[in-house]
Amino acid sequence: MNLSIAEENYVKAIYKLQDGDTAVTTNALAYELDTKPASVTDMAKKLKEKQLIDYEKYQGITLSSEGRKTALQIVRRHRLWECFLVDKLAFSWEEVHELAEELEHVRSEKLTNRLSEYLGNPTVDPHGDPIPDAHGKMVKPRPQTSLDQANAKRLVVTAVTDQSTALLAFLNAKGIGLGTQLEILAHYEYDNSIEIKIKHAPALTISEQVAKNIMVRPV
Amino acid sequence: MNLSIAEENYVKAIYKLQDGDTAVTTNALAYELDTKPASVTDMAKKLKEKQLIDYEKYQGITLSSEGRKTALQIVRRHRLWECFLVDKLAFSWEEVHELAEELEHVRSEKLTNRLSEYLGNPTVDPHGDPIPDAHGKMVKPRPQTSLDQANAKRLVVTAVTDQSTALLAFLNAKGIGLGTQLEILAHYEYDNSIEIKIKHAPALTISEQVAKNIMVRPV
DNA sequence: AAAATTATTTAGATTTGTCTAAATAATAAT
DNA sequence: ATTATTATTTAGACAAATCTAAATAATTTT
Ligand SMILES: [Mn+2]
Ligand SMILES: [Mn+2]
Ligand SMILES: [Mn+2]
Ligand SMILES: [Mn+2]
Numbered sequence: 397m398n399l400s401i402a403e404e405n406y407v408k409a410i411y412k413l414q415d416g417d418t419a420v421t422t423n424a425l426a427y428e429l430d431t432k433p434a435s436v437t438d439m440a441k442k443l444k445e446k447q448l449i450d451y452e453k454y455q456g457i458t459l460s461s462e463g464r465k466t467a468l469q470i471v472r473r474h475r476l477w478e479c480f481l482v483d484k485l486a487f488s489w490e491e492v493h494e495l496a497e498e499l500e501h502v503r504s505e506k507l508t509n510r511l512s513e514y515l516g517n518p519t520v521d522p523h524g525d526p527i528p529d530a531h532g533k534m535v536k537p538r539p540q541t542s543l544d545q546a547n548a549k550r551l552v553v554t555a556v557t558d559q560s561t562a563l564l565a566f567l568n569a570k571g572i573g574l575g576t577q578l579e580i581l582a583h584y585e586y587d588n589s590i591e592i593k594i595k596h597a598p599a600l601t602i603s604e605q606v607a608k609n610i611m612v613r614p615v
Numbered sequence: 616m617n618l619s620i621a622e623e624n625y626v627k628a629i630y631k632l633q634d635g636d637t638a639v640t641t642n643a644l645a646y647e648l649d650t651k652p653a654s655v656t657d658m659a660k661k662l663k664e665k666q667l668i669d670y671e672k673y674q675g676i677t678l679s680s681e682g683r684k685t686a687l688q689i690v691r692r693h694r695l696w697e698c699f700l701v702d703k704l705a706f707s708w709e710e711v712h713e714l715a716e717e718l719e720h721v722r723s724e725k726l727t728n729r730l731s732e733y734l735g736n737p738t739v740d741p742h743g744d745p746i747p748d749a750h751g752k753m754v755k756p757r758p759q760t761s762l763d764q765a766n767a768k769r770l771v772v773t774a775v776t777d778q779s780t781a782l783l784a785f786l787n788a789k790g791i792g793l794g795t796q797l798e799i800l801a802h803y804e805y806d807n808s809i810e811i812k813i814k815h816a817p818a819l820t821i822s823e824q825v826a827k828n829i830m831v832r833p834v
Numbered sequence: 835a836a837a838a839t840t841a842t843t844t845a846g847a848t849t850t851g852t853c854t855a856a857a858t859a860a861t862a863a864t
Numbered sequence: 865a866t867t868a869t870t871a872t873t874t875a876g877a878c879a880a881a882t883c884t885a886a887a888t889a890a891t892t893t894t
Contacts, residue, residue, distance in 0.1 A: 423872080
């Protein structure tokens with residue numbers, strides 16, 4: 397099956413939005429891909445034709461098993477390139493998504509596998525997201541919760557769910573990255589902000605919105 | 616100026632075919648890009664509109680100075696990725712052109728420059744072709760001639776002009792690569808074939824066609 | 835200098851991916 | 865149970881990149 401770049405982007409977006417077997421809505425997909433619902437409907441028909449998705453009028457979209465396989469390959473390439481950019485070319489984590497968005501469309505299994513090997517077959521990308529292996533298998537991430545719901549006091553950052561440049565740049569500024577260890581000093585119930593302390597740095601307070609997007613596990 | 620992948624491929628092909636200020640013909644470009652002359656004419660109008668080429672009906676195509684700048688950037692990216700694939704991912708020289716043909720279209724100066732730096736700012740690619748620097752400047756290659764016209768007896772291979780997989784695979788089989796030192800043992804005037812000797816290997820005879828595509832200089 | 839050949843361009847279609855505006859379906863509010 | 869709102873689809877259009885077939889220009893041969 398030879399997919400265009402546009403088709404690949406749709407398949408990847410559906411994969412991202414599909415939670416379990418809940419169908420993805422036309423509007424959600426349009427918003428994610430920064431396009432119009434009418435365009436999504438058009439593409440849905442094409443992807444159904446190619447048997448990458450299950451789709452019935454007004455019923456939303458789910459990936460077929462073929463579609464899921466395809467999505468995992470694209471995600472694999474995306475995350476491997478992100479690793480390359482960060483580990484080898486010294487890009488920072490907020491710069492790589494956009495570039496990987498293009499690099500992911502170079503469809504060569506040999507290239508992908510060589511790249512993976514060259515990087516030491518990494519299992520997570522610079523944002524803490526798991527990287528599918530050549531067969532589409534991902535390591536099950538160790539149990540993690542968002543920072544706003546963490547019980548333990550001493551935590552380590554394992555991933556970031558919102559990967560917008562804005563949030564990542566904010567976290568950079570505050571010295572928070574993957575692997576950063578932190579301690580919860582206080583929860584303020586007024587706005588659900590959280591006071592945390594990172595080693596060798598003054599305590600700081602972060603908003604609920606930020607805390608929701610930081611994944612952590614007990615250290 | 617935001618160019619599509621198709622437009623970039625045209626600009627690069629024109630750059631490749633244009634020898635000095637001789638105009639590139641519609642047919643030559645169609646053949647190079649594996650497309651039809653009618654399509655070339657269509658694209659010529661678009662590229663002229665964008666001021667990347669000079670073009671008048673029936674008069675052929677030449678790059679404008681803007682077009683030349685653009686072409687050099689694409690060539691730079693292409694050749695850097697080829698270096699990456701060979702030097703870092705252990706691809707062999709006949710495999711990389713096709714992949715670089717896609718990677719070259721990721722337009723990020725930062726990525727390009729970081730990649731160059733990571734590779735040690737190479738000045739020639741795996742086929743012996745010079746790599747433009749960030750300003751489009753290339754090292755002037757040291758004087759070289761094709762093997763069929765070489766006078767000296769002891770030579771070193773500096774480049775290959777035909778980069779088809781067929782030729783490169785043939786050269787691999789015969790143990791000939793960039794930097795290979797060889798000695799001319801005989802010219803056979805019957806078919807202009809050449810007998811050569813590479814260190815630690817039996818002598819071999821290569822056809823005129825092969826010899827024409829191997830660039831050498833005296834060792 | 836015609837005639838024949840080759841090169842190039844035009845005219846008109848097609849495919850892909852997108853859009854706007856209008857129609858219809860589904861869902862929520864009264 | 866209507867009505868209003870929201871979500872989705874359809875109809876029709878457009879730009880990009882390509883094609884085939886036909887027309888025209890340029891070049892070469894006789
Ligand atoms: Mn993408
Ligand atoms: Mn990522
Ligand atoms: Mn290309
Ligand atoms: Mn090359």
